[in-house]
Every structure is written in C-alpha cells, then in structure tokens.
Amino acid sequence: xxxxFTNAAYCEFLNEHKLMGSRDKKTGQVFLxxxxxxxxxQSTDMEWAELKGKGxxxxxxIVYIAPTAMIEAGYDxxxxxxxxxxxxxxxxxxxxxxxGVDVTHPENIKIGIxxxxxxxxxxxxxxxxxxLAFEPV
Amino acid sequence: MSPKKLARGVxxxxxxxxxxxxFKGKSSRDLFVEAYVEMLESVEKGIDPTMIExxxxxxxxxxxxxxxxxxxxxxxxxxGLSPLPAVRVEDACASAGVALREGIxxxxxxMYDVVxxxxxxxxxxxxxxxxxxxxxxxxxVQYELPAGFTFPGFYAAMATAYMNDFGATPETxxxxxxxxxxxxxxxxxxxxxxxxxxxxxxxxASAAKKGLPVPEWDDELEFLHDDRANPPIAWPMRLYDCSxxxxxxxxxxxxxxxxxxxxxxxxxxxxxxxxxxxxxxHDRDTLTSIPAAKLAGEQAYKMAGITPAEIDxxxxxxxxxxxEIIATEDLGFFEQGKGWQAAEAGDTSRDGKKxxxxxxxxxxxxxxxxxxxxxxxxxxxxQLLGKAGDRQLQRKLKYGLTHNVGGTGQTCVVHIFERxx
Numbered sequence: 001x002x003x004x005f006t007n008a009a010y011c012e013f014l015n016e017h018k019l020m021g022s023r024d025k026k027t028g029q030v031f032l033x034x035x036x037x038x039x040x041x042q043s044t045d046m047e048w049a050e051l052k053g054k055g056x057x058x059x060x061x062i063v064y065i066a067p068t069a070m071i072e073a074g075y076d077x078x079x080x081x082x083x084x085x086x087x088x089x090x091x092x093x094x095x096x097x098x099x100g101v102d103v104t105h106p107e108n109i110k111i112g113i114x115x116x117x118x119x120x121x122x123x124x125x126x127x128x129x130x131x132l133a134f135e136p137v
Numbered sequence: 138m139s140p141k142k143l144a145r146g147v148x149x150x151x152x153x154x155x156x157x158x159x160f161k162g163k164s165s166r167d168l169f170v171e172a173y174v175e176m177l178e179s180v181e182k183g184i185d186p187t188m189i190e191x192x193x194x195x196x197x198x199x200x201x202x203x204x205x206x207x208x209x210x211x212x213x214x215x216x217g218l219s220p221l222p223a224v225r226v227e228d229a230c231a232s233a234g235v236a237l238r239e240g241i242x243x244x245x246x247x248m249y250d251v252v253x254x255x256x257x258x259x260x261x262x263x264x265x266x267x268x269x270x271x272x273x274x275x276x277x278v279q280y281e282l283p284a285g286f287t288f289p290g291f292y293a294a295m296a297t298a299y300m301n302d303f304g305a306t307p308e309t310x311x312x313x314x315x316x317x318x319x320x321x322x323x324x325x326x327x328x329x330x331x332x333x334x335x336x337x338x339x340x341x342a343s344a345a346k347k348g349l350p351v352p353e354w355d356d357e358l359e360f361l362h363d364d365r366a367n368p369p370i371a372w373p374m375r376l377y378d379c380s381x382x383x384x385x386x387x388x389x390x391x392x393x394x395x396x397x398x399x400x401x402x403x404x405x406x407x408x409x410x411x412x413x414x415x416x417x418x419h420d421r422d423t424l425t426s427i428p429a430a431k432l433a434g435e436q437a438y439k440m441a442g443i444t445p446a447e448i449d450x451x452x453x454x455x456x457x458x459x460x461e462i463i464a465t466e467d468l469g470f471f472e473q474g475k476g477w478q479a480a481e482a483g484d485t486s487r488d489g490k491k492x493x494x495x496x497x498x499x500x501x502x503x504x505x506x507x508x509x510x511x512x513x514x515x516x517x518x519x520q521l522l523g524k525a526g527d528r529q530l531q532r533k534l535k536y537g538l539t540h541n542v543g544g545t546g547q548t549c550v551v552h553i554f555e556r557x558x
Contacts, residue, residue, distance in 0.1 A: 064369050094419050095280065095418070111298065132284070
C-alpha cells in the first residue's frame, strides 16, 4: 500500500486553502491530522475528507516565550499570541493558532467559543507555506 | 488477565546523583561520573565495578544540546566500564524512567545480575530559545509545532481546560510551586533550593543594593502575581510554574533479588512498574488527564498488588505546576478534578497525607530532562532508607512511587519501590 495520507499532502491541501483529513470508508470516522490507519479498528481503508473548518475552543494559552519560527513571524513577549486545541464539528481535535482574541485579557477568552478556520500565509515566495489558524465566528 | 510479573525480582542497592544546576565547563560525561562515584559509595557493603554487566542511559538530546551523539559508550568508557554493552534510551523527558524499566527487564530476564542505569542531560550550553526549540522536538513537529505550541504552552493549555472544568485558579498552581520550593530548600542537590520567600527577599535586597525602588510584596502569592518578578511564559503558566533548564545526572544500581543482600541488608525492591504511550495532545479524549500516565499507574499498582492509598509518598513529573496536580489524579491519589483542592488543602505537602515531591520536584530540584526519571528514584531510595537528611520524612515508609512523563504524555512510566521490614 502506498501511503497517500502524508504531512506533505496535508500541507499541499493547506496551500490550496483546503482543510483535509482522512475518513474510514467503513465507519465514516474522520481524522485530523489525516491518518493512514484507524486506531479504533486498525483499518487502512481510508479516503480523503474535507472538513468544514467549524469547531469549538477546548484549551488555549497565550505564549510569551515564543519558539524561533514564531519569533521570525513577529511574535515575542511584547506581542504574544494565542494557540489552542480546537474540536472540529466532524469530531477530531487539532492544534492551531487562534487569531482575533484579546491576548491581553486571557481570563476573558472562554473555552467552548465557536471558531472557524482560516489560512495564514508565512514566508516569502520561496519559503511560502500555509498554516491552519482559527478565529471566533 | 492476570497481572504482569517480573520473571525474577529486582532490587536497588545503590543510588547517586550530581548536583542539578547550571555548570559551565561540565559536560554530560563529567556529571555522569559524579553521579556514578556517589552511587558506588552508597552501596552499603560495597561493589566491585567489574561486576556490572550492562549500562542503560537515559538521554533526550545530547545531539542537539551538546553536539554529541552516541553517548552510551562514552558514559561506559568514562566510568571505566567498557566493554560492557551500553544502551542509550530516548523517550523525551521520560528517557531515564524508561532506561530504568529496560534495566529492570534485563535483570528480570536472567541475562544480567548487576546492571547500571542512569540518566544525563547537559542543557545550559544553548541559548534559551534554542533549548525551547530542542525541547519542542519532543512534540509532534508536523502537526503541533506549526501552530506555535511550546512545552510551557501545552501544559498551560491543559491548565486552561482544567481551570474551566474543575474551578482551579492560577493561584492554585502558584501554591504548588511554593510547596516544591519549600521542599527543595532542604535538598543540597537542588538547582533552585530556596523557598519562594527567600527568593523574594533576595530580589528586594538586590533592588536596594542597586539603589532601585524596593518592591513591596505582602506575601509569596503577591510576589508570584507580579508580572515583573514572575513573568508569564505561557498564560496561565508563569516563570515559577516552570521547571528550569538544567544540567545533571543520576545513577542507580540494579541487582537480581537473590543476590541483593550481598550488597545491602536493606535492598529496595521493585514492586511494580508500568509504561504506556499515546499520540499528540490533540489526539486524546481528554485534555485534563494524561491517559498514558493513568495506564502506567494502573499497571504498576496491579503488579505490586497494592492500591494508591498504600503509597506513602511519590516523586511525580512536575515539569509545570499543573502537571503535578494532574499527576496526583492520574495516579489515583485524588479523584479527578479534586487534585487542586487537595493541593490547596496541603494534602501533598511534607506533613500532608500524601507527600509529593519531597526532593523539591523538577520545579525546584531542576530538570535535566534525560536524567529526571532516575533523579526521582534516587529520592525514593533515600527516603525509604532514611538517608534523606534534613528533608527525611519522619514516618514509617514502605512504598514510594515515581511518575515520569515524556512530552505531554506520549510516554509515561511509573515505578513502585518497596522497603521490606
């Protein structure tokens, strides 16, 4: 079996502004990130599935000490960012940047708020890549 | 299914550790030798080092931290133990706990009678942001890091979920830090072996010396709420919620149960152990518990034939203060969602009913990531034998537990140790 559910393929879809997971053809369970094997039944009979990008915030933090990649994107102690875990309507959870929330008042950011996906472009023409992010509906 | 058992019993007869801290000019091998020599001296009836048949070394990332790969044979060579088989074990911050498990399995298998297990990490040569990046490689680099997660960030996110579900506040976490620094103030090996109140006074004194306005803090909590004294790292985790960047090594000596009394009249026996793995944080059914830790704990209790109530004290993986609270629930010491109340009530303090992290924990003692799992065992060994000095728990101790987590719970390993008689 050639595994098509690779991170490279997932990122290629993100570049096209598509949020793609995998779906177990028999049970219909959807996985994001896309998985080649369903851990519930070990099935490898999977297909690509596009997600609507709607979900709810499950957990979050405001990062002040940023990793190198985020520092390069302009974030630091004075310009912190929100990252969270989002539960998609289709079932799976995913880690993503959360934009459009007030990072200066984290106590006001409520778990459970509805979010929708957006696609954030990083890098110049040569290093361009698209990241998954969310924002409040 | 009947509980898993070791094919034969395994005992600890020696333990040692370097001081944990930031040591310019000391590499991992230098720290490992310090821990090793202390271990040799700790063996009650002595040990001829040529009896040691194999070495298992936990190490997370000497490659990135020191530019040195393939360190197990180096540790064997510098302890004078070549040509014994030397194996490096890497499971992020659980590396040493897993190395210990591999060493126990090797003795239990009958292959070896005497095995050296250690852990080592040299982290402070790199700048903080590079350390952050290196630690972050223990997460899912493809699907978690592009989101901007850091390790403090992951645990901070678990903290927000926990606060939302159960009602804890950032102050709850601060109280865990205060408790662990208090414990660590009695540990001469600790990197930040000072009470928060002592650190607070030191900061005031430093301001006065520099002729700056001297900050007024009524108590430790007010100090910890001050953004300048205790800056947020990943809200709600602040500086004093996070374990430090550390250098250090720890070593224990394992022998088969049938020869243990040749080395000590009071060997410490391996009563139970467990290990489990998991996917990324977002792949789990819960963000307020670490399922692999729960499973590892259940396996260990089952093997030991005891319940969580019978554990006298534990060293748990408090890489962040929230992690200690979750650990005490995952290990069954407190009900899920009640661990924060137990922490606030003092149940996990030295004189509480379930003392947690008597050593000061990773928070105060330091967290040389690949060494921490064995560092925890050194503390349990000392406490069970009454060798913990000023911080010795003054009660009869039979069972001590260690809980070592890699990543956000992608690897968890639990051991239960027993003093008989």
